Amino acid sequence: MDRCESQPEVVDRDGPTAVAKRILPGDKEEKTIGDDFQWEYLEFDTSLPDFTTMISESSLIKPPNLQKYGNPFEWSRPQKNVTLFLCCISTFLAAYGAGEYGFTGETLRSEWNLSLVAFETGLTVFAFGFAIAPMFLAPFTEINGRRPVFLLSGLLLLIATIGCAVTDSFAGMLIARLFAGIGSSTYSTIIGGVIADVWQSKDRNVPMAVYSGFALGGTGMGPLISGIICDRVSWRWVFYSHAISVAVVLCCQLLLFKETRGSILLSRRAKAINSYYDILDEHTKQTGSPRVSPKIRYKVLADEQRQSLAEMLRVSLTRPFIMLSTEPVVFFFSLWAAFAWGVLYMTFNVLSLVFQARHNFTLTGQAGVFAAMVIGVIVATLLSVYHERIAAKHLPGMSASPEGRLYFTCIEAMLLPIGLFWFGWTSYSSIHWIVPTIAIGFATIGVYSVYLAVFNYLADVYHRYASSALAGQSFCRNTFGAVFPLFTSQMFLALDFPGASSLLGGIGLVLTLVPWVLVFKGPQIRARSKLASEIMSTAH
Numbered sequence: 001m002d003r004c005e006s007q008p009e010v011v012d013r014d015g016p017t018a019v020a021k022r023i024l025p026g027d028k029e030e031k032t033i034g035d036d037f038q039w040e041y042l043e044f045d046t047s048l049p050d051f052t053t054m055i056s057e058s059s060l061i062k063p064p065n066l067q068k069y070g071n072p073f074e075w076s077r078p079q080k081n082v083t084l085f086l087c088c089i090s091t092f093l094a095a096y097g098a099g100e101y102g103f104t105g106e107t108l109r110s111e112w113n114l115s116l117v118a119f120e121t122g123l124t125v126f127a128f129g130f131a132i133a134p135m136f137l138a139p140f141t142e143i144n145g146r147r148p149v150f151l152l153s154g155l156l157l158l159i160a161t162i163g164c165a166v167t168d169s170f171a172g173m174l175i176a177r178l179f180a181g182i183g184s185s186t187y188s189t190i191i192g193g194v195i196a197d198v199w200q201s202k203d204r205n206v207p208m209a210v211y212s213g214f215a216l217g218g219t220g221m222g223p224l225i226s227g228i229i230c231d232r233v234s235w236r237w238v239f240y241s242h243a244i245s246v247a248v249v250l251c252c253q254l255l256l257f258k259e260t261r262g263s264i265l266l267s268r269r270a271k272a273i274n275s276y277y278d279i280l281d282e283h284t285k286q287t288g289s290p291r292v293s294p295k296i297r298y299k300v301l302a303d304e305q306r307q308s309l310a311e312m313l314r315v316s317l318t319r320p321f322i323m324l325s326t327e328p329v330v331f332f333f334s335l336w337a338a339f340a341w342g343v344l345y346m347t348f349n350v351l352s353l354v355f356q357a358r359h360n361f362t363l364t365g366q367a368g369v370f371a372a373m374v375i376g377v378i379v380a381t382l383l384s385v386y387h388e389r390i391a392a393k394h395l396p397g398m399s400a401s402p403e404g405r406l407y408f409t410c411i412e413a414m415l416l417p418i419g420l421f422w423f424g425w426t427s428y429s430s431i432h433w434i435v436p437t438i439a440i441g442f443a444t445i446g447v448y449s450v451y452l453a454v455f456n457y458l459a460d461v462y463h464r465y466a467s468s469a470l471a472g473q474s475f476c477r478n479t480f481g482a483v484f485p486l487f488t489s490q491m492f493l494a495l496d497f498p499g500a501s502s503l504l505g506g507i508g509l510v511l512t513l514v515p516w517v518l519v520f521k522g523p524q525i526r527a528r529s530k531l532a533s534e535i536m537s538t539a540h
Contacts, residue, residue: 042270042298044071044262049294061283064276069269072198072260079258080198084207086257087191089249090154091211092218093242094184097161098126098481099222100242101177102348103367104235112170116489122177123348124482129181131478134189135320135471139312145264146194147257149186154250157183158243165239188215189474192455193467197260206385212452213381216344216444220373223348227367263302270298319465320472327469327529329461329518333454334473336511340416340450342480343504347373347440349488354436354497358429372437376444383412383445384452402460403522405453406515412449413515417508419443424501446508453515461532 040046048066075083105119141149160183163176195207226238259265280293307315323330351369355361361369387408422439454473459466492500518525526532 038296039299040296041301042266042273044074044266044269046298048273061276061279064272066269066272069265069272072262072265073200075198082256083194083198083258083260084210086249086253087194088211088214090150090187090253091191092214092221093246093249094157094187095215095218096222096225096242096245097157097180097184098123098130098345099219099348099370100226100238101126102223102352103227103230103363104238106363107230107235108170108173114170117486118170120349120485120488122173123345123485125174125178126181126184127345127478127482129178130185130188131475131482133182133185134474135316136313137186138316138467138471139309141190141193141261142263142306142312143309145259145261146190146197147259150190150257151250151253153183153186153190154246154253155183157187158246158250161239161243161246165236165243185478192470194260197262205387208455209381209384209452212384212448212455213377216380216448216451217374217377219344220370220377220444223351224367224370224374227370228364231363231367263300266300267303270300273298315468316471319468320475323462323465323469323531324472324476327531329525329529329532330458330469330472332511332514333458334476336514337450337454337473338476338480339507339511340447341477342484343416343420343443343508344447345481346484346488346504349485350492351440353489353492354427355433358427358497359433361433369433369437369440372440373444376441377448379441380412380445380448383408384448401523402457402526403519405456405460406519406522409449409453410512410515410519413446413453413512414509415442416446416450417505417512419446420501420505420508424498424505427497427501457518461526465531 101122105116108114109116109119137149137153157180160176160179164173164180167173167176191211192208195204195211199207225241229235229238229241259268274297277293277297281291283289284291284293306312324334325331347370352366355366355369359365419439419442423436423443426435426439455470458469458473462469491503494500495503
């Protein structure tokens with residue numbers, strides 16, 4: 001797979017099992033140095049001698065600790081769970097940053113004399129940074145690994161969030177929000193790659209479901225907490241509290257988050273072994289003792305196949321858009337996910353608008369409505385975890401094709417348009433507020449099912465090109481998230497709440513046909529795609 005990681009990547013060309021061939025004596029690629037050393041490609045399962053038996057004369061030459069560079073697929077369950085927890089809490093804080101901004105509007109608009117549209121650009125620039133940054137940052141995870149990019153992005157998010165808290169101008173807020181979006185984007189999008197590094201494909205459903213739950217749960221928790229804060233203390237504490245949380249998680253990552261990228265670990269493993277052999281050889285020369293190190297040195301295939309940084313940037317910035325324009329599956333799935341994400345970002349304005357105008361809710365009351373989103377995400381996450389168990393028990397043939405992942409989605413995704421119709425036509429003051437609130441929870445389940453289905457299906461179909469396909473949908477998704485809030489209030493005030501919700505519900509209903517079409521016609525559609533048909537034929 002090319003290395004564009006603008007979405008939670010679930011297939012990794014350079015994963016721990018993909019550096020696959022060893023050079024044996026007589027092969028054309030055999031290479032020697034000074035007619036003494038033979039180079040071999042290192043794999044995680046390469047047989048190595050017992051280092052502790054190589055030196056008997058000196059205990060000062062300590063063998064390398066290769067456990068630090070072990071195969072992430074073989075990590076212990078506790079270590080995998082710690083990694084997943086750090087990933088999930090990170091993406092939660094990234095998503096939290098998107099929703100925390102809205103409830104500061106009442107104070108900031110008055111303090112800085114802003115129109116509603118001008119204020120909403122603070123959400124737009126955040127989403128724009130979220131959409132663009134991963135395409136530039138993706139190649140650096142291939143060169144430097146996940147951990148450095150992960151930590152630096154967290155540091156950038158921390159600094160930008162503090163900037164939001166201390167700024168005294170709207171221009172400063174916009175700049176800080178842009179960099180907060182850039183930092184958050186890596187937190188959110190690189191985690192799919194981390195999950196692919198640590199879990200085999202057959203084991204990824206649960207960690208991906210949990211990850212998706214934290215991503216959408218953070219989006220709902222942001223306005224929930226920030227609304228309560230704004231109703232009691234200064235708006236600056238919305239960002240101060242977020243910055244404190246980011247700082248704590250960043251410290252935990254610094255201590256507990258280990259590199260997961262297989263090719264990087266193999267390179268470090270090869271370097272450690274080669275350095276040890278060099279030390280042994282030097283010891284042999286100095287003491288005149290018999291040679292104990294083997295006449296080999298190791299290298300990693302992925303290092304040799306890696307393109308230049310300029311070429312990787314070119315691929316990261318162009319291939320997602322090429323696939324959007326040439327692959328119908330990528331285009332329609334991206335449109336579907338983008339619409340769902342745009343609706344999700346609309347809720348930051350709509351819920352406050354409805355419950356303040358129709359039910360006279362206080363700021364804390366408006367914030368409390370977002371608990372319905374959080375509950376909806378929890379329910380959706382539990383459902384997706386049990387889908388796999390149900391399928392394994394009653395539908396064992398589901399995983400035979402990529403369309404097997406869409407059976408449950410076809411039903412659950414319909415909750416998005418249903419929830420939109422339900423919310424709009426029950427938003428009258430004469431109807432109890434709990435009725436439209438429940439509708440929000442159902443619509444959120446629909447958004448979650450779309451979010452997870454798009455990742456899983458594109459990864460299954462496009463394999464080594466999956467990260468580019470997912471990068472394209474991520475760009476579309478976050479672009480819609482950036483644009484939709486700019487006209488949300490105007491649309492709902494012009495069309496009234498039932499009319500605006502019905503318009504959105506109708507669009508959502510049409511887009512819900514996408515998984516149904518693929519369930520019945522997916523194999524034929526994939527057969528017409530040059531990329532998909534080539535990949536699927538290779539897989540078989």
